[in-house]
Amino acid sequence: MIKNQWYAIMESKEVKDKPVGVVRLNEKLVLWRENSGKLSCIFDKCCHRGASLSKGAIHNNRIQCPFHGFEYDGSGKVTTIPANGRAAKVPNRYRVNSYMVKEKYGLIWLWFSEDESDPPEIPFFEELTEGFYYSTFSEVWNVHYTRAIENQLDVVHLPFVHDTTIGKGNKTIVNGPVVKWKDNQMTFYVSNEVDDGKKIALKESEIVNYKDLFRLKFQMPNIWQNCISDEVRIFAAFAPIDQDNTKIYLRFYQRFLPIPVIGKVVTFISNQFNKVILHQDRRVVLTQIPKKSELKMNEMLIPGDRPIIEYRKRRELLKQKD
Secondary structure, eight states: OOSSEEEEEEEGGGOOSSOEEEEETTEEEEEEEOTTOOEEEEESSOTTTOOOGGGSEEETTEEEOTTTOOEEOTTSBEEEOGGGOTTSOOOTTSBOOBOOEEEETTEEEEEESSOOSSOOOOOOOGGGSSSOEEEEEEEEESSOHHHHHHHHHOSSSHHHHSTTTTTTTOOOEEEEEEEEEETTEEEEEEEEEOOOSSOOOOOGGGOSSGGGSEEEEEETTTEEEEEOOSSEEEEEEEEEOSSSOEEEEEEEEEOSSOOHHHHHHHHHHHHHHHHHHHHHHHHHHTTOSSSSOOSSOSOOOOGGGHHHHHHHHHHHHHHHTO
16 A cells, blocks of 8 residues: 555445444554544554454443443543543553544545654545535455556456447547646546557557547546546545455536436436446456556556556555655
8 A cells, every 4th residue: 555645445424423343454443423523543453352442332432342341532542441440540551553534525534654744635636526416336346456446547448348338339449548647646538449440549649639538537546537528427436445355436426417306316326327337347357367456567568558557657656755
């Protein structure tokens, strides 16, 4: 995992009035809300006898271990050891790791760093911050998150993996893609054509007016956007669970029906089609070997893989800065 990054790890609505235990970024986490709604996140293992804190309860805005009642605050410090008496002082060594989390855009973000003093703003796609209705569904894939991400950067696979859905038309020639970076956000532009036996795919340098082409975006480290039109967008967050598993949160955004109830119904129905497409991807991606991608692998890439190559380079660059 790349450190010093904000990772989208869950949807805000997944943490309500009870503790929630999850594994993200190879860490066992427990999240809970105080009475005010403030979110806390600490290591999901009691420092006393190793029980899972997420199986406990919230008591006085703190999480209480289900085994012996130890209570932890949001900093991971034990504030009460019932067997010693509630008036007894608790030594500072009784604590577990805490994690900086924030809520924004309907998501829970975790700052994956040992330095929590001055984190940057949470990265997102500015155009999605207002005016849209969205619906979300999520599922776990048995792959490293890099593979799940690269599937959405792959503009070559559409006519083969999605021949009955978004890949209809047998447009196998891939012109470009043209890849542009702004900070750690990649935008890539592409056009696909039917192969008449005479055409050769245009190189990136041969494409003029590339901004008129279909475009997709990826924001490091783990969110993606398909810019279908000004009124319709598809968004995904690829939440790393561990080295072998990823939880994908897929959203359908729309603003062509700005009526609250109807708009939300439309997003829900549209997301069912997105689920079909995602499952077409999953059937193939789960077969890739190895499960994790690297900058240098035993692969023979082609010009159409440019977004994937750029992602791997940027990921390697950020890892070197850790």
